[in-house]
Amino acid sequence: MALVLFNTLSGKKEEFKPIRRGEAGVYSCGPTVYNFAHIGNLRAYVFSDTLRRVLEWNGYKVKQTINITDVGHLTSDADSGEDKMTKAVRREGKPMTLEAMRQVGAFYTATFLNDLKALNIERPDVMPRASDNVDEDVEIIKILENKGFAYKISDGLYFDISKFPGYGKLGNIKVGFLKEGARVAVNPEKRNPADFNLWKLNPELGWNSPWGTGFPGWHIECSAMSRKYLGQPFDIHTGGVDHIGTHHNNEIAQSEAAFNVPLANYWLHNEHLNLGEGVKMAKSGENFFTLQSLIERGISSIAYRYYLLGAHYRTPMAFSFEALKGAHNTLARLVSFLAVMPEGGAVNAAYEKKITEIINDDLNTPAALAELWELVRDEKVDAADRRATALAFDRVLGLNLAALIREQSAPIEIPSAVARLLSLREGARAAKKFARSDELREEIKKLGYAVRDTEDGQKVEKI
């Protein structure tokens, strides 16, 4: 059964044909670690994890790479403004050194890894840090310079897009629209408004290079890391739709100009999680939710995953707590259904085929969830087989159903110290002493447990 994916490059669904038989190389643009990931960012990684799981379900050996952007991403994607990491170093009151920047990056990388774990996202095979791959960036920039694609102006080295025929081919971006506008200050030294930074000069901080002290551009980092770990071309490149216009077209231009072969064969993009009509949740905006803030409102991380799977990855989602709560309750119901079904059944071949067909159609997760519910309620199928089929298919959905069933059947053991704090917290909440209740939550967290407030009272999870 063919696996079909929507390729932004061609603008249509295509059968996935790997470069090497039975293998798939996937690169996903990773987080810029200058702040906590918000739940919109995490949509991008639940999507790439689902892609990985579907490839594995189809028998591919997947090599998945998610980079860590710990230098070079400027406050405007289109190459102006300050580096987001240096801004974070300043915000956190640290000295402006590469070491301090790595420390800030390491802190937010650790919180990102915790988020991945909580969402049951499989750890990527490779997670390179941009700051560990600067030599690789310099090598590619030198090639571009020798081939006449680069030019130097007062703040750094730039890529001349007019030298690359077909610039903007991903998503058919019209170069005319890429003019620097209100959001981006015009840099009069650039030859073309959409020319982008390869090496940013910064006498204050950076690495030595043939062009002076500074740091690599964000785009060249992804070109260099994907090539290093997956080769060029590789199979699939993913990212959020915000990356199509600038970042990914720039990656393509540099990599293809330097090496005369495509960068990647398939480009997949997830739509955004929006706050309201078309308002993107953004790290740079104040208004964003972290996974932790959902847990504090009584929503488990896996319920957030279930909520995301309820929409196709190419559909924009308008975030709402009501819908999220709905997903939380639906997942709990699913687990209750499965928990009372006997173990030891066999996978039902008809459902397996149907669900595979659904998921192989460009990762149609909402239809797959609907089919899963069909299966769970199908009295014609033996209950043990229903449970076995659902658990088998969870390899694709990644809801960790087996663990949820175990938890439901055998509630977690709570150490007496935690139990004591919980009871104090219950008292504080009843007395509407919410500041005290928050303090107690922190104390409970220090002991390795997260508390959620639900309609049925406090629920505890091991962190």
Ligand code: AMP
């Ligand atoms: P960043 O850390 O800002 O570089 O973004 C990490 C990933 O999250 C990228 O793939 C972005 O395209 C994606 N992303 C950013 N904002 C959202 C959003 N609101 N919804 C879904 N994906 C997003």
Ligand code: ZN
């Ligand atoms: Zn990237």
